[in-house]
Amino acid sequence: MTRVKTFFLSAAASLTLSLALAPALEAAPEAFVFDKAHTHIGLTWNHVGFSETRARFGDFAGELVLDEENPEASTLNVTIPINSLDTGIEKLDGHLLSADFFDAATYPEATFTSTKIDRTGDSTAKVYGDLTIHGVTKPVVLDVTLNKLDTHPMSGKKAAGFNAKTTINRSEFGIGQYVPMVSDAVEIFISTETSVAK
Template sequence: MFRKLALATALVAASFTTAAADKYEFDGNHTNVVFSWSHFGLSNPSARFTKVEGEVLLDTADLTKSSVSVTIPVDSLRTDVAKFDEHLRSPDFFDLAKFPTASFKSTKVEKAGDNKLKVSGDLTIHGVTKPAVLDVTVNKIGDHPMAKKPAAGFDANITVKRSDFGLGAYVPNVSDDVKIQITTETLKAGEAKKAG
Protein backbone atom coordinates (compact mmCIF):
# COMPACT_ATOMS: atom_id res chain seq x y z
CA MET A 1 0.00 0.00 0.00
CA PHE A 2 2.78 2.41 0.95
CA ARG A 3 4.66 1.65 -2.30
CA LYS A 4 1.54 2.37 -4.36
CA LEU A 5 0.97 5.65 -2.53
CA ALA A 6 4.60 6.69 -3.02
CA LEU A 7 4.42 5.82 -6.72
CA ALA A 8 1.20 7.78 -7.16
CA THR A 9 2.72 10.78 -5.37
CA ALA A 10 5.80 10.62 -7.60
CA LEU A 11 3.66 10.45 -10.74
CA VAL A 12 1.58 13.45 -9.66
CA ALA A 13 4.74 15.42 -8.86
CA ALA A 14 6.24 14.50 -12.25
CA SER A 15 3.08 15.64 -14.02
CA PHE A 16 3.22 19.02 -12.28
CA THR A 17 6.92 19.38 -13.20
CA THR A 18 6.17 18.63 -16.84
CA ALA A 19 3.19 20.96 -16.88
CA ALA A 20 5.30 23.84 -15.58
CA ALA A 21 7.51 23.80 -18.69
CA ASP A 22 5.95 25.49 -21.74
CA LYS A 23 6.97 24.81 -25.31
CA TYR A 24 8.76 27.66 -27.06
CA GLU A 25 9.72 27.56 -30.75
CA PHE A 26 12.69 29.21 -32.45
CA ASP A 27 12.08 32.43 -34.36
CA GLY A 28 14.07 31.79 -37.51
CA ASN A 29 14.27 35.49 -38.36
CA HIS A 30 16.09 36.19 -35.11
CA THR A 31 18.20 33.07 -34.59
CA ASN A 32 21.83 32.90 -35.71
CA VAL A 33 24.35 30.08 -35.33
CA VAL A 34 27.83 31.29 -36.31
CA PHE A 35 31.11 29.38 -36.05
CA SER A 36 34.63 30.69 -36.57
CA TRP A 37 38.19 29.39 -36.66
CA SER A 38 41.78 30.48 -37.27
CA HIS A 39 43.18 30.06 -40.80
CA PHE A 40 46.98 29.73 -40.64
CA GLY A 41 46.93 32.41 -37.95
CA LEU A 42 46.29 34.93 -40.72
CA SER A 43 42.53 35.37 -40.46
CA ASN A 44 39.51 34.23 -38.48
CA PRO A 45 36.82 33.29 -41.02
CA SER A 46 33.28 32.45 -40.03
CA ALA A 47 30.32 30.55 -41.39
CA ARG A 48 26.72 30.25 -40.29
CA PHE A 49 23.76 27.93 -40.36
CA THR A 50 20.61 29.62 -41.61
CA LYS A 51 18.11 27.00 -40.36
CA VAL A 52 17.48 25.87 -36.79
CA GLU A 53 14.76 23.39 -35.92
CA GLY A 54 13.59 22.19 -32.52
CA GLU A 55 12.13 23.55 -29.32
CA VAL A 56 12.78 24.85 -25.84
CA LEU A 57 10.71 23.52 -22.94
CA LEU A 58 10.89 26.55 -20.69
CA ASP A 59 10.03 26.64 -17.00
CA THR A 60 10.08 30.36 -16.27
CA ALA A 61 9.69 29.75 -12.51
CA ASP A 62 12.77 27.51 -12.37
CA LEU A 63 14.98 27.63 -15.45
CA THR A 64 16.97 24.60 -14.24
CA LYS A 65 13.88 22.51 -15.06
CA SER A 66 13.98 23.65 -18.68
CA SER A 67 15.38 21.75 -21.66
CA VAL A 68 16.32 22.33 -25.28
CA SER A 69 16.44 20.14 -28.35
CA VAL A 70 17.92 21.48 -31.60
CA THR A 71 18.50 20.04 -35.06
CA ILE A 72 20.45 21.97 -37.69
CA PRO A 73 20.28 20.96 -41.38
CA VAL A 74 23.86 21.02 -42.66
CA ASP A 75 22.69 22.10 -46.12
CA SER A 76 21.83 25.47 -44.55
CA LEU A 77 25.55 26.21 -44.06
CA ARG A 78 26.57 29.51 -45.66
CA THR A 79 29.84 31.44 -46.01
CA ASP A 80 28.68 33.63 -48.94
CA VAL A 81 31.35 31.95 -51.09
CA ALA A 82 29.71 29.19 -53.12
CA LYS A 83 32.85 27.10 -53.71
CA PHE A 84 33.80 27.28 -50.05
CA ASP A 85 30.27 26.21 -49.07
CA GLU A 86 30.68 23.17 -51.32
CA HIS A 87 34.06 22.35 -49.75
CA LEU A 88 32.70 22.56 -46.21
CA ARG A 89 29.80 20.26 -47.17
CA SER A 90 32.18 17.78 -48.84
CA PRO A 91 33.70 14.62 -47.26
CA ASP A 92 36.71 16.76 -46.23
CA PHE A 93 34.49 18.32 -43.57
CA PHE A 94 30.77 17.90 -42.80
CA ASP A 95 30.11 15.24 -45.49
CA LEU A 96 26.56 16.41 -46.06
CA ALA A 97 25.59 13.35 -48.11
CA LYS A 98 26.23 11.01 -45.15
CA PHE A 99 25.48 13.32 -42.25
CA PRO A 100 22.71 15.77 -43.19
CA THR A 101 22.11 17.17 -39.71
CA ALA A 102 23.86 18.29 -36.53
CA SER A 103 22.02 18.33 -33.21
CA PHE A 104 22.12 19.22 -29.53
CA LYS A 105 19.89 17.73 -26.84
CA SER A 106 20.22 19.01 -23.29
CA THR A 107 20.60 16.70 -20.29
CA LYS A 108 20.99 19.27 -17.50
CA VAL A 109 20.50 23.00 -16.89
CA GLU A 110 22.34 24.69 -14.03
CA LYS A 111 22.47 28.26 -12.75
CA ALA A 112 25.82 29.98 -13.27
CA GLY A 113 25.19 33.47 -11.90
CA ASP A 114 22.76 36.29 -12.61
CA ASN A 115 21.04 35.56 -15.93
CA LYS A 116 23.66 32.89 -16.62
CA LEU A 117 23.19 29.16 -17.20
CA LYS A 118 25.32 26.12 -17.94
CA VAL A 119 23.42 23.84 -20.30
CA SER A 120 24.94 20.37 -20.59
CA GLY A 121 23.92 17.96 -23.31
CA ASP A 122 24.80 15.68 -26.18
CA LEU A 123 26.25 17.40 -29.25
CA THR A 124 26.18 15.40 -32.49
CA ILE A 125 28.19 16.53 -35.51
CA HIS A 126 29.34 14.41 -38.46
CA GLY A 127 27.66 11.37 -36.89
CA VAL A 128 29.71 11.63 -33.68
CA THR A 129 28.07 12.40 -30.33
CA LYS A 130 30.05 14.03 -27.51
CA PRO A 131 29.09 15.66 -24.21
CA ALA A 132 29.11 19.46 -24.43
CA VAL A 133 28.35 22.43 -22.18
CA LEU A 134 26.90 25.68 -23.49
CA ASP A 135 27.50 28.93 -21.62
CA VAL A 136 24.14 30.67 -21.83
CA THR A 137 23.05 34.23 -21.11
CA VAL A 138 19.35 34.83 -20.53
CA ASN A 139 18.74 38.08 -22.40
CA LYS A 140 15.07 38.54 -21.60
CA ILE A 141 11.90 36.62 -20.80
CA GLY A 142 8.55 38.37 -21.21
CA ASP A 143 5.89 39.42 -23.68
CA HIS A 144 7.16 40.16 -27.17
CA PRO A 145 6.13 43.74 -28.09
CA MET A 146 5.41 42.90 -31.74
CA ALA A 147 4.35 39.25 -31.68
CA LYS A 148 2.11 39.93 -28.65
CA LYS A 149 2.93 36.60 -27.07
CA PRO A 150 5.39 35.26 -24.46
CA ALA A 151 8.98 35.23 -25.67
CA ALA A 152 12.44 34.35 -24.40
CA GLY A 153 15.80 35.37 -25.78
CA PHE A 154 19.19 33.78 -25.19
CA ASP A 155 22.83 34.01 -26.25
CA ALA A 156 25.07 30.96 -25.99
CA ASN A 157 28.63 30.04 -26.83
CA ILE A 158 30.89 27.03 -26.79
CA THR A 159 34.32 26.09 -28.18
CA VAL A 160 34.69 22.57 -29.59
CA LYS A 161 37.58 20.62 -31.05
CA ARG A 162 36.49 19.67 -34.53
CA SER A 163 38.85 16.69 -34.58
CA ASP A 164 36.73 15.16 -31.78
CA PHE A 165 33.95 14.91 -34.34
CA GLY A 166 36.03 13.49 -37.21
CA LEU A 167 36.49 16.91 -38.84
CA GLY A 168 40.25 17.23 -38.39
CA ALA A 169 41.30 18.12 -41.95
CA TYR A 170 44.25 20.55 -42.10
CA VAL A 171 44.85 20.69 -38.34
CA PRO A 172 46.90 22.47 -36.99
CA ASN A 173 47.25 24.96 -39.86
CA VAL A 174 43.52 25.45 -39.69
CA SER A 175 42.70 25.56 -35.99
CA ASP A 176 41.23 22.56 -34.25
CA ASP A 177 39.30 24.84 -31.90
CA VAL A 178 36.09 26.20 -33.39
CA LYS A 179 34.08 28.87 -31.61
CA ILE A 180 30.30 28.58 -31.90
CA GLN A 181 28.13 31.58 -31.04
CA ILE A 182 24.35 31.44 -30.91
CA THR A 183 21.73 34.11 -30.46
CA THR A 184 18.04 33.29 -30.52
CA GLU A 185 14.56 34.52 -29.86
CA THR A 186 11.93 31.92 -29.01
CA LEU A 187 8.17 32.33 -28.95
CA LYS A 188 5.66 30.37 -26.90
CA ALA A 189 3.98 27.77 -29.08
CA GLY A 190 0.25 27.81 -29.60
CA GLU A 191 -0.21 31.14 -27.87
CA ALA A 192 -2.92 33.22 -29.51
CA LYS A 193 -1.99 36.81 -30.29
CA LYS A 194 -3.41 39.31 -27.83
CA ALA A 195 -5.69 42.08 -28.97
CA GLY A 196 -4.18 45.52 -29.36
Protein backbone atom coordinates in the same frame (compact mmCIF):
# COMPACT_ATOMS: atom_id res chain seq x y z
CA MET B 1 -27.88 24.38 6.79
CA THR B 2 -29.83 26.50 4.34
CA ARG B 3 -29.36 26.17 0.59
CA VAL B 4 -28.10 29.76 0.42
CA LYS B 5 -25.45 29.11 3.05
CA THR B 6 -24.45 25.86 1.34
CA PHE B 7 -24.13 27.69 -1.97
CA PHE B 8 -21.87 30.40 -0.53
CA LEU B 9 -19.70 27.85 1.27
CA SER B 10 -19.29 25.86 -1.94
CA ALA B 11 -18.48 29.01 -3.90
CA ALA B 12 -15.91 30.05 -1.31
CA ALA B 13 -14.32 26.60 -1.40
CA SER B 14 -14.13 26.69 -5.19
CA LEU B 15 -12.58 30.16 -5.13
CA THR B 16 -10.04 29.08 -2.53
CA LEU B 17 -9.11 26.03 -4.62
CA SER B 18 -8.79 28.16 -7.75
CA LEU B 19 -6.53 30.64 -6.00
CA ALA B 20 -4.43 27.81 -4.61
CA LEU B 21 -4.03 26.24 -8.05
CA ALA B 22 -3.34 29.50 -9.91
CA PRO B 23 0.38 29.79 -9.00
CA ALA B 24 0.92 26.15 -9.95
CA LEU B 25 -0.77 26.68 -13.29
CA GLU B 26 1.27 29.83 -13.95
CA ALA B 27 4.47 28.02 -13.08
CA ALA B 28 3.90 25.11 -15.47
CA PRO B 29 6.70 24.57 -18.02
CA GLU B 30 5.94 26.09 -21.41
CA ALA B 31 7.08 25.12 -24.89
CA PHE B 32 8.78 27.91 -26.83
CA VAL B 33 9.43 27.91 -30.57
CA PHE B 34 12.35 29.61 -32.27
CA ASP B 35 12.03 32.71 -34.43
CA LYS B 36 14.23 31.83 -37.40
CA ALA B 37 14.22 35.42 -38.64
CA HIS B 38 15.91 36.50 -35.41
CA THR B 39 18.24 33.57 -34.77
CA HIS B 40 21.91 33.38 -35.71
CA ILE B 41 23.99 30.20 -35.40
CA GLY B 42 27.56 31.17 -36.19
CA LEU B 43 30.93 29.43 -36.41
CA THR B 44 34.43 30.94 -36.24
CA TRP B 45 37.84 29.31 -36.74
CA ASN B 46 41.40 30.43 -37.42
CA HIS B 47 42.76 30.06 -40.95
CA VAL B 48 46.52 29.35 -41.01
CA GLY B 49 47.14 32.08 -38.44
CA PHE B 50 46.22 34.89 -40.82
CA SER B 51 42.47 35.35 -40.37
CA GLU B 52 39.27 34.27 -38.68
CA THR B 53 36.88 32.50 -41.03
CA ARG B 54 33.18 32.84 -40.25
CA ALA B 55 30.15 30.84 -41.29
CA ARG B 56 26.55 30.34 -40.22
CA PHE B 57 23.84 27.75 -40.42
CA GLY B 58 20.80 29.28 -42.08
CA ASP B 59 18.26 26.63 -41.15
CA PHE B 60 17.34 24.63 -38.07
CA ALA B 61 14.41 23.21 -36.10
CA GLY B 62 13.99 22.82 -32.38
CA GLU B 63 12.06 23.40 -29.21
CA LEU B 64 12.78 24.92 -25.82
CA VAL B 65 10.65 23.85 -22.86
CA LEU B 66 11.16 26.62 -20.32
CA ASP B 67 10.35 26.18 -16.65
CA GLU B 68 10.43 29.68 -15.17
CA GLU B 69 10.07 28.53 -11.57
CA ASN B 70 12.71 25.83 -11.91
CA PRO B 71 15.01 26.70 -14.85
CA GLU B 72 17.15 23.64 -14.15
CA ALA B 73 14.21 21.50 -15.30
CA SER B 74 14.05 23.20 -18.71
CA THR B 75 14.99 21.24 -21.84
CA LEU B 76 16.36 22.10 -25.27
CA ASN B 77 16.68 20.18 -28.51
CA VAL B 78 17.84 21.44 -31.91
CA THR B 79 18.40 19.85 -35.31
CA ILE B 80 20.47 21.63 -37.98
CA PRO B 81 20.61 20.62 -41.67
CA ILE B 82 24.32 20.67 -42.55
CA ASN B 83 23.54 21.80 -46.09
CA SER B 84 22.36 25.13 -44.65
CA LEU B 85 26.01 26.07 -43.94
CA ASP B 86 26.83 29.44 -45.47
CA THR B 87 30.19 31.23 -45.55
CA GLY B 88 29.12 33.64 -48.28
CA ILE B 89 31.58 31.94 -50.67
CA GLU B 90 30.03 29.18 -52.78
CA LYS B 91 33.31 27.36 -53.48
CA LEU B 92 34.24 27.29 -49.79
CA ASP B 93 30.76 26.07 -48.86
CA GLY B 94 31.13 23.20 -51.32
CA HIS B 95 34.50 22.21 -49.84
CA LEU B 96 33.24 22.33 -46.25
CA LEU B 97 30.22 20.20 -47.17
CA SER B 98 32.38 17.65 -48.97
CA ALA B 99 33.86 14.45 -47.54
CA ASP B 100 36.96 16.44 -46.52
CA PHE B 101 34.97 18.08 -43.73
CA PHE B 102 31.26 17.69 -42.83
CA ASP B 103 30.48 15.05 -45.49
CA ALA B 104 26.90 16.33 -45.63
CA ALA B 105 25.84 13.63 -48.09
CA THR B 106 26.54 10.96 -45.46
CA TYR B 107 25.79 12.97 -42.32
CA PRO B 108 23.05 15.45 -43.28
CA GLU B 109 22.16 16.69 -39.79
CA ALA B 110 23.72 17.94 -36.59
CA THR B 111 21.74 17.70 -33.34
CA PHE B 112 21.94 19.02 -29.80
CA THR B 113 19.95 17.59 -26.90
CA SER B 114 20.28 19.04 -23.42
CA THR B 115 21.01 16.71 -20.52
CA LYS B 116 21.41 19.12 -17.58
CA ILE B 117 21.13 22.81 -16.78
CA ASP B 118 22.99 24.60 -13.98
CA ARG B 119 22.15 28.20 -13.11
CA THR B 120 25.26 30.34 -12.65
CA GLY B 121 23.54 33.67 -11.97
CA ASP B 122 20.24 35.52 -12.18
CA SER B 123 20.34 35.47 -15.98
CA THR B 124 23.10 32.96 -16.82
CA ALA B 125 23.36 29.20 -16.96
CA LYS B 126 25.45 26.33 -18.24
CA VAL B 127 23.47 24.04 -20.51
CA TYR B 128 25.04 20.59 -20.77
CA GLY B 129 24.10 18.39 -23.69
CA ASP B 130 25.00 15.88 -26.37
CA LEU B 131 26.15 17.34 -29.68
CA THR B 132 26.16 15.06 -32.72
CA ILE B 133 28.13 16.11 -35.81
CA HIS B 134 29.53 13.92 -38.59
CA GLY B 135 27.97 10.85 -36.91
CA VAL B 136 29.90 11.43 -33.67
CA THR B 137 28.25 12.38 -30.38
CA LYS B 138 30.19 14.29 -27.71
CA PRO B 139 29.19 16.17 -24.55
CA VAL B 140 29.40 19.96 -24.79
CA VAL B 141 28.54 22.86 -22.49
CA LEU B 142 26.80 26.02 -23.67
CA ASP B 143 27.34 29.21 -21.69
CA VAL B 144 23.91 30.81 -21.92
CA THR B 145 22.70 34.31 -21.07
CA LEU B 146 19.02 35.17 -20.83
CA ASN B 147 18.72 38.55 -22.56
CA LYS B 148 15.06 39.16 -21.86
CA LEU B 149 11.89 37.33 -20.80
CA ASP B 150 8.78 39.43 -21.37
CA THR B 151 5.77 40.00 -23.59
CA HIS B 152 6.96 40.70 -27.12
CA PRO B 153 5.78 44.16 -28.23
CA MET B 154 5.00 42.96 -31.77
CA SER B 155 3.42 39.52 -31.30
CA GLY B 156 1.89 40.07 -27.87
CA LYS B 157 3.19 36.63 -26.87
CA LYS B 158 5.51 35.75 -24.03
CA ALA B 159 9.01 35.71 -25.51
CA ALA B 160 12.51 34.85 -24.37
CA GLY B 161 15.80 35.85 -25.96
CA PHE B 162 19.15 34.18 -25.36
CA ASN B 163 22.81 34.31 -26.31
CA ALA B 164 24.91 31.15 -26.06
CA LYS B 165 28.47 30.16 -26.88
CA THR B 166 30.79 27.19 -26.71
CA THR B 167 34.03 25.96 -28.28
CA ILE B 168 34.55 22.48 -29.71
CA ASN B 169 37.52 20.67 -31.21
CA ARG B 170 36.42 19.55 -34.65
CA SER B 171 38.90 16.66 -34.74
CA GLU B 172 36.92 15.03 -31.90
CA PHE B 173 34.02 14.77 -34.33
CA GLY B 174 36.12 13.22 -37.10
CA ILE B 175 36.61 16.51 -38.97
CA GLY B 176 40.36 16.92 -38.61
CA GLN B 177 41.43 17.99 -42.10
CA TYR B 178 44.35 20.49 -42.04
CA VAL B 179 44.70 20.54 -38.23
CA PRO B 180 46.68 22.33 -36.81
CA MET B 181 47.30 24.63 -39.78
CA VAL B 182 43.59 25.40 -39.75
CA SER B 183 42.54 25.57 -36.11
CA ASP B 184 41.07 22.54 -34.41
CA ALA B 185 39.07 24.83 -32.12
CA VAL B 186 35.81 26.11 -33.56
CA GLU B 187 33.85 28.75 -31.65
CA ILE B 188 30.07 28.51 -31.85
CA PHE B 189 27.88 31.52 -31.10
CA ILE B 190 24.09 31.55 -30.99
CA SER B 191 21.68 34.43 -30.55
CA THR B 192 17.97 33.68 -30.67
CA GLU B 193 14.45 34.82 -29.95
CA THR B 194 11.77 32.34 -28.90
CA SER B 195 8.08 32.67 -28.10
CA VAL B 196 5.44 30.46 -26.51
CA ALA B 197 4.19 27.85 -28.93
CA LYS B 198 0.47 28.25 -28.11
